[in-house]
């Protein structure tokens with residue numbers, strides 16, 4: 312991210328875009344960007360449609376609020392992701408409907424919740440483990456994400472929603488949108504006979520690191 316000013320603008324633009332396309336609702340979801348000496352995070356209990364660049368939560372390297380409104384209750388979860396993924400610069404969490412629906416299904420493989428339906432899903436998301444249910448904002452939820460984040464940049468919180476990190480804000484956004492669309496396709500195709508990508512086709516694609 313070029314400057315803190317640009318990062319503030321980009322977070323608010325993305326939040327509005329995600330909200331207005333129905334990818335999260337009410338005051339759900341949160342976005343963060345890593346800075347050289349801390350993080351910018353969306354404040355708690357604010358609609359992603361109504362973010363103000365000047366009021367974003369500015370956290371120092373210890374996670375302490377230095378300016379702006381109080382941060383998202385998932386700040387520990389975001390920091391858990393960054394802690395395990397030093398190369399990543401942004402994290403997005405949504406309550407996108409189809410991904411949430413998949414997070415509630417009985418009998419899914421908790422090691423990899425969605426099948427390889429399309430190349431873009433494999434390229435942008437890869438594998439998607441299910442994190443057991445813990446209440447929003449609970450430190451144990453952050454610990455559970457930390458346990459998976461070294462190997463996975465995308466995880467699905469059971470009965471809650473997806474969390475995705477990326478090298479940049481646009482990379483994290485592209486991945487979480489691909490995840491939501493694939494969850495929608497998966498639900499659309501339930502009960503149909505389908506041709507998934509084969510193991511060889513999956514291996515031929517370049518999955519994202521982690």
Ligand SMILES: O=C(CO)COP(=O)(O)O
Nearest residue numbers: 340341355356383384447
């Ligand atoms: O999605 C959310 C909790 O999981 C929203 O919480 P915040 O309003 O604290 O960001």
Ligand SMILES: [Zn+2]
Nearest residue numbers: 339340447472
């Ligand atoms: Zn949430």
